[in-house]
Amino acid sequence: MQQANYLQQLLVTLRTRLLVMCASVGIALEEAGKALVANDPGRAAAVIESDVAIDALENEIDEMALRLLARSQPVASDLRFVVTSLRMVVDLERIGDEAVSMAEQATLMQDMPGFSVIPHVRELYVSAREAFENAVRVFRENDAQGALIMSRGDDEAVQTEVRIIQGLMEGLSDPQNTLEPHQAMHIILVTRSLTRIWRRSVNIAEHVYFISRGESLKHKGESRDVMFSAPATPPAAGGFTPAAVAGFTPANEGGAPAAASGEAAKPHEADANEKNPSRRNRAEKATNSEEKGAEKNDTAEKGTDNA
Incomplete structure (x- = not known):
């Protein structure tokens, strides 16, 4: 007290x-x-x-x-x-x-x-x-x-x-x-x-x-002015929305969804391949080799099944 x-x-x-x-x-x-x-x-x-x-x-x-x-x-x-x-x-x-x-x-x-x-x-x-x-x-x-x-x-x-x-x-x-x-x-x-x-x-x-x-x-008045005057986020270049740029990829030419992120080519790699023909040829050969290897594996598996 x-x-x-x-x-x-x-x-x-x-x-x-x-x-x-x-x-x-x-x-x-x-x-x-x-x-x-x-x-x-x-x-x-x-x-x-x-x-x-x-x-x-x-x-x-x-x-x-x-x-x-x-x-x-x-x-x-x-x-x-x-x-x-x-x-x-x-x-x-x-x-x-x-x-x-x-x-x-x-x-x-x-x-x-x-x-x-x-x-x-x-x-x-x-x-x-x-x-x-x-x-x-x-x-x-x-x-x-x-x-x-x-x-x-x-x-x-x-x-x-x-x-x-x-x-x-x-x-x-x-x-x-x-x-x-x-x-x-x-x-x-x-x-x-x-x-x-x-x-x-x-x-x-x-x-x-x-x-x-x-x-x-x-x-108080300043915070309201800032809140109502904040510009909206503009769309990303090429017409994609920010969500697409953040985690989604556009559809391919055939209309099907693009490959998963682990298989899709990275944008900077694609640009580099377009600018460098020799690099593009090496990339195509590597892709063909992978496809042939996959075909051989399929053939071997079929032979095993027939046996």
Whole structure:
């Protein structure tokens, strides 16, 4: 009983540290967005500095989870939670890194007065933040149904990114557009970071579903696509089916079945005989000799019978 209570205390502590890391990453993401909107290098520098604390939380949670596995040996849902926490911290740390990347773009654009990236990617930024907040809520409430709904929205992030990049390409090709190539580069980099944040948030939701239901949602759509898109096996050369090539031989010219596999000529030997006349003659003589020998044996057997 005491061991069970100790295990539950460790699990509560692990969950609390995960929620603290979620809050730290959420703040970094929000501040990075504000730095881009306000073109504020000071706020961007604060986001970059906060990444050290996020990395320290990742190391702390890793050590805590491994220690819990070694000493308490949890089972069932407790084991799934501990194992999943090791995966979840990776996604959280990567989201923090993408927030740092956005902050770095804000720092690089401080010499571009009046220019802001956010108006070009506002839709994606709002959606990425909502995805992260929903993932944290799903984890906090252990909402398996909400996690399942989130797992189906992964493609939307990619579609939004494609629309933004297409708009940028059209703007750069329009001579009347004031968009500069270096500005488009910053927008694309921020767009990539936001897409990764969205998809990492979906990963967190899938982890929650695994904790709650014990079923993994990873690669479900990919496996179905591979299964239904696999091409059929083409027929073998010469019109034979794969089964015929594997273990059957075609009928001979007279319509009778071919000889047994032990008596039939091997394909490579037949080809060699056709290409080499002398070899073909030797093969025919050998065959005639065998036939004559068989006839002599039959004659001898008949003589024996008559005797």
